[in-house]
Structures are given as structure tokens and as C-alpha cells.
Amino acid sequence: MFDSPERLMLGLVTGVVFGVLLQKGRVAKFPVIIGQFILKDWTVAKVMGTAVVVGSVGVYALVASGHANLHVKPFLLGGVLLGGLCFGVGMAVYGYCPGTGVAACGEGKPDAMVGVLGMLVGAWVFVVAFPALQPVIKGLGDMGKLTLPEATSTSPWLWVAALVGVGLAALALLPSRRKSVADEQHRSDKPGVRAGSSV
Amino acid sequence: MTNPLTRKSWSPYVVGIGIGGLSWFAFATADHPLGVSTAFEQTAALAEKAAMPQAEQTNEYFAKKAQEGKPTKIGWEWMVVLGVFIGALLSSLFSGDRSTEAVPAMWRERFGGSVILRLTAAFLAGLLMMFGARLASGCTSGHAISGNLQLAVSSLVFTAVFFAAAIITSLALYGRRGSSHV
Numbered sequence: 395m396f397d398s399p400e401r402l403m404l405g406l407v408t409g410v411v412f413g414v415l416l417q418k419g420r421v422a423k424f425p426v427i428i429g430q431f432i433l434k435d436w437t438v439a440k441v442m443g444t445a446v447v448v449g450s451v452g453v454y455a456l457v458a459s460g461h462a463n464l465h466v467k468p469f470l471l472g473g474v475l476l477g478g479l480c481f482g483v484g485m486a487v488y489g490y491c492p493g494t495g496v497a498a499c500g501e502g503k504p505d506a507m508v509g510v511l512g513m514l515v516g517a518w519v520f521v522v523a524f525p526a527l528q529p530v531i532k533g534l535g536d537m538g539k540l541t542l543p544e545a546t547s548t549s550p551w552l553w554v555a556a557l558v559g560v561g562l563a564a565l566a567l568l569p570s571r572r573k574s575v576a577d578e579q580h581r582s583d584k585p586g587v588r589a590g591s592s593v
Numbered sequence: 594m595t596n597p598l599t600r601k602s603w604s605p606y607v608v609g610i611g612i613g614g615l616s617w618f619a620f621a622t623a624d625h626p627l628g629v630s631t632a633f634e635q636t637a638a639l640a641e642k643a644a645m646p647q648a649e650q651t652n653e654y655f656a657k658k659a660q661e662g663k664p665t666k667i668g669w670e671w672m673v674v675l676g677v678f679i680g681a682l683l684s685s686l687f688s689g690d691r692s693t694e695a696v697p698a699m700w701r702e703r704f705g706g707s708v709i710l711r712l713t714a715a716f717l718a719g720l721l722m723m724f725g726a727r728l729a730s731g732c733t734s735g736h737a738i739s740g741n742l743q744l745a746v747s748s749l750v751f752t753a754v755f756f757a758a759a760i761i762t763s764l765a766l767y768g769r770r771g772s773s774h775v
Contacts, residue, residue, distance in 0.1 A: 405669035412680060425697065442737055478753075518640065
């Protein structure tokens, strides 16, 4: 029923740091998440991209030195495709992802809290419907716990180096001055200036 | 030097480096990738087991998880989620970056100020989102960050699909020019 106390403490410490980072990164905010999806605010991509590049170097070093194992999720085509679709539509309406939704609860947002209740119900629906969902999840094929280096029979370090290279190139090429959300919020606070109000 | 915790925001690159470093910590200390949505599934599974004890026999879910060596429990993953809440709470208290508004400004401008409408949408969208995360066995943290940094094919595909779906949905709801609030 419970992990060991040490492991529970480790999880708590990891989570607290994660929560501080998400809150300070402003990704637990509705306009920042939706701003990313209407391609006007690139905060989410910057946070995620940097995390992936930095994370890959250290995690592959830990794996190579025998201090950790990879934990790759299986590529069940139906589950990943349908899951991604539901996830994307849900996230765009909710305005938070699971982690940032929990962080937004910490900020005090009532809509985030109700969304977390919805998430619990969504997880429950999945558990209850698990047997019936198996054909959907595995129907289109199961490619197992596949990584890009395995799929292409190349060294993982080639991919890590490429990630770092792409990250640095993006950093150098991106326009350096992007208007922050706060700036624009101060600039125009009047409703009804939006185009496309036909729905 | 001012305490960085009292600042309302840090550079997204600093935060990204922090999350990347935190991934090393999670792999090194717990041999586990950072993730959030698994804990929701475990909570739901524990609730189902408590409410319907016979489900453990009738629903193959429980046998499958036990067989994978991942029995439903309150574990590391669950504490990470609790920690995210506490960390964001402390961070927002230190900086005063608190918000108790149920209807985000951008939503109000598009759909009006009805609290009921916003909360209903948040509930249903949270439900759909988490159902999708469990279908794919991961979310933004488990797939888009932890999975991609492991160069997992499933995570790359999931990230591409969910970003595309979210972009199309958001553009349909708010338009390319978006609200004046972004």
C-alpha cells in the first residue's frame, strides 16, 4: 500500500522542487499555456525544450555509468494517438496540463481545483474501462519500449549531441526580444478587440 | 542579494535547466522518471478497490499491474504530486503571486464571466485530458519531458499529436490573433 518512508520523502522533495519550478516558470498560468497553443507566447516550449536537452545529457550519462535505467513507455500506437488527441483537446479547454494544473491549485485557482477533480474521474474511467479499452490501445500495433537510437541502430550520444546542437541553434536564432504576457496585458486591457468571434 | 523565491518569475531557460537537473536527481535517487499522471491512476485504482473489492478479481487491470511489478499504492509518484502542490503553494506565497479567480481573463473575454460555465468546462476538460494521458500512459511530464529526454519514440509521437490537437483547438476557440490578454 505504501512505499518505504525514505522513498516517500524523496518523492516529496522532488515534487516540491518541481512545484516551485513550475510556479516560477509561469507555466501554471492559463494565458501562458493557451498563449503557447495560439503560437503567441513561447514560454512553454522554452521550458520544455531546455528541460529535455539538459535532462537527456545527464540521464544518458547516469544510464551509461550504471546509476540508473531507462524507463521508456511502450509505443502502443492506438493508445498514444487517441490519448494524445484527447489530451491535447482537454488541455486546450482546461488551460493546464496535469502537473501545472496541480501547481495552479497551489496558486489558489478554483478552476484548476475543479479540473483536478475531473482528472481523478478521468483516471477512474480509465481504470474501470481498462479491459474494454485494450483493443483500442493495442489495436493499431505495439512497437514496445522503443527509443530513437534503437529504432535507427545508432548511438544515443549522437541523438543527445543533436538535441544539444538544435537547442543551442534555436537559442541563437530565436528573436531575442519577445513581448512578455505581462507587458501586453498592461497595454490593452479592453475586452472585445479579438477577431473571430463567430462561434 | 534578494531571495529568488520572492520573485514572481524566473527565466524559462533557468526553469528548464532546473527541471532537466531535477530529472537527473529523480533518475539517480529513485531510478524513476518525473511524472504526474500515474499517481492519478493509482489514486483512482485504490478508490475503485475500496468501493468495489470484487473489482480486484473482475477487472484485469489489477492483475496486470501486479504482474508488471507496479501494484497500486501510495508511493514516490503520489508524493511527487503532493509536492508539486506544496511547492507551488510556497512559491506563490513567497512572491505574492496568488490568484483566486475562477474565470481566467482570456476565457471571460471569449465565453463570458459565468463561473458555472468555466468550472463545468474545467471539470470535463480535466477528465478528458487525464483519460487521454492514461490511454497513452503519460502526460506533459511523463511523456513530453521525461520520455523525450530518454529519446522514446512513443513520447515523441504523443508530444506531436497532443501539441497539434491543442493548437487546433486553441486556434478554433480563440483565433490566431488571440485575445488581447496574450
